[in-house]
Amino acid sequence: QVQLIESGGGLVQAGGSLRLSCAASGRTFSRYTMGWFRQAPGKEREFVAAVSWSGTGTYYAYSVKGRFTISRDNAKNTVALQMNSLTPEDTAVYYCAAGAPSSYGSSWSTAYSYWGQGTQVTVSS
Secondary structure, eight states: OOOEEEEOOEEEETTOOEEEEEEEOSTTGGGSEEEEEEEOTTSOOEEEEEEOTTSSOEEEOTTTTTTEEEEEETTTTEEEEEEOSOOGGGOEEEEEEEEOGGGTTOOOGGGEEEEOOOEEEEEEO
């Protein structure tokens, strides 16, 4: 079992930056692929980024590539999402998720077993 708690969301102007953090409980954190998803009002939840259990592998949705960076610290049981050059289209609730090592490479939310409650990110124009 893994419990996930996100933080760092808020209101930012277009072009600004935010850093989201996700704190995980459990001693097996380093075994999980970690991902970030987001859901805007009236839209389906979509994949944003993921990092492999070791932290050496990352991949991103096309819409955020080059602007967002995912990272993890297995010693601290945390995963972060640095978001730069934000646009109003990035406005959404952002969710942290944990999945099996085999989840790495998948952008499907069903590949992830554990989810946080989400944190709101609002980008004003």
